[in-house]
Amino acid sequence: xxxxxxxxxxxMILSVFLALFIIFQLKISKHDFYHNPELTAKMPKQxxxxxxxxxxxxxxxxxxx
Amino acid sequence: xxENLFTSFITPMMLGLPLVTLxxxxxxxxxxSSNRLINNRLxxxxxxxxxxMSKQMMSIHSTKGQTWTLMLMSLILFIGSTNLLGLxxxxxxxxxxxxxxxxxxxxxxxxxxxxxxxxxxxxxLAHFLPQGTPTxxxxxxxxxxxxxxxxxxxxxxxxxxxNITAGHLLIHLIGGATLxxxxxxxxxxxxTFIILILLTILEFAVAMIQAYVFTxxxxxxxxxxx
Numbered sequence: 001x002x003x004x005x006x007x008x009x010x011x012m013i014l015s016v017f018l019a020l021f022i023i024f025q026l027k028i029s030k031h032d033f034y035h036n037p038e039l040t041a042k043m044p045k046q047x048x049x050x051x052x053x054x055x056x057x058x059x060x061x062x063x064x065x
Numbered sequence: 066x067x068e069n070l071f072t073s074f075i076t077p078m079m080l081g082l083p084l085v086t087l088x089x090x091x092x093x094x095x096x097x098s099s100n101r102l103i104n105n106r107l108x109x110x111x112x113x114x115x116x117x118m119s120k121q122m123m124s125i126h127s128t129k130g131q132t133w134t135l136m137l138m139s140l141i142l143f144i145g146s147t148n149l150l151g152l153x154x155x156x157x158x159x160x161x162x163x164x165x166x167x168x169x170x171x172x173x174x175x176x177x178x179x180x181x182x183x184x185x186x187x188x189x190l191a192h193f194l195p196q197g198t199p200t201x202x203x204x205x206x207x208x209x210x211x212x213x214x215x216x217x218x219x220x221x222x223x224x225x226x227x228n229i230t231a232g233h234l235l236i237h238l239i240g241g242a243t244l245x246x247x248x249x250x251x252x253x254x255x256x257t258f259i260i261l262i263l264l265t266i267l268e269f270a271v272a273m274i275q276a277y278v279f280t281x282x283x284x285x286x287x288x289x290x291x
Contacts, residue, residue, distance in 0.1 A: 001071060003163045003226065008076040008085070012159070013168035015086040020169065023093045024139035030098040031112050 070237060074161050074230065089159045092146035115142075122284055129184070130287050137287075140169070141280040148229060148272030152265070160275075161230045166222035169279075174218040177286040192289060221282060228275050232268045239264060 077084040099108045115138055122141075123134050144160060151158025159165050181189035193210040194203065239261050246254040 002075040003161065003230070005076075006164075008078070008162075009164035011078075011083045011085060012076065012089075012162050012164040015083065015089040016159075016165045016168045018086070019089045019093060020139060020143050021136075023090060024096070024143050025135055027093060027096050027098045028115065028139050028142070029135055030100075031115060032099060032102065033112070033116060034102065 070234065073155075073157070073233065073237070076162065077157050085157070085159065088157055089147075089165075092143065092150060095146060096142065122280065126284070126288055129180075130284075133284075133287055136173070137280050137284055140173070140283065141276050144169075144225070144276035144279055145273055148276060149269070151229065151233070152268055152272065158229060158233065160225055161233065163222060163226045166225045167218070170218040170221035170225075170283075173283045174221065174286055177283065177289075178214070180287075181289065189289075217282075217286065221279060225275055225279055228271060232264075232271055236261070236264055236268065 077088065096111060097108055099112065103109075104112070118141060119134055119138055122137060123131050126133075147158065147160050150156060151160065178189070192214070193207050195206070195210075198206055239257060243254050243257040243261055246257055
């Protein structure tokens with residue numbers, strides 16, 4: 001049976017490695033499955049400038065009484 | 066007669082140059098890479114088919130198993146397209162070569178098993194002993210389970226090789242018989258021709274089914290191990 005002639009096995013296996021693991025995966029990884037565009041119901045809450053920074057006045061030990 | 070029958074399975078080499086590499090790389094030409102957000106009809110069709118297949122096959126896996134999606138999708142496309150192209154007359158089908166199927170089955174199976182060993186060692190070792198076996202049977206059962214584990218990649222490779230080779234051989238034989246019978250008795254030739262048509266339809270189905278089975282089994286081995 002010609003399939004059992006091991007002289008060509010190295011070529012075959014290397015070609016398969018090239019074709020399957022590299023070329024095909026490069027091609028398929030370029031497919032872009034995007035989500036359908038949809039309307040966001042509300043805008044995200046914008047932070048006021050004093051809420052973006054933690055300041056010392058929130059520490060309980062430093063609050064007056 | 067043996068020589069004539071098996072000549073279509075000899076690896077094509079031209080003066081020592083590996084022509085077979087070009088043959089194996091050819092199906093990748095039929096899957097153009099998508100460049101835009103909305104592509105042409107061919108690429109959109111392939112993208113739809115890819116989405117359908119990945120939803121069907123990868124939904125049973127955990128997050129870790131789903132990282133294998135790219136690998137399994139390119140596997141099923143590769144085997145499917147190679148098998149279908151092999152049904153054209155006088156073409157060489159790379160999946161009839163045992164070397165190539167071993168080269169696909171062993172790394173994928175080994176990857177799944179080693180992932181299982183590294184990440185969930187106890188659970189993957191527990192596969193060797195099914196639940197509820199009587200105590201005296203344990204040593205024998207562990208041996209049997211080990212053997213059945215190591216035979217998985219061999220079975221994957223040989224299954225694909227044997228199915229595709231057998232199908233191609235049958236087509237050769239029945240086609241030759243039909244040709245020889247036309248000069249002797251046209252009625253019998255007609256019967257054999259109808260058998261040939263049915264066989265070709267079967268081969269189309271087998272081509273796609275084998276791709277599916279290969280990928281499904283690899284995904285099952287993955288599921289056991291993630």
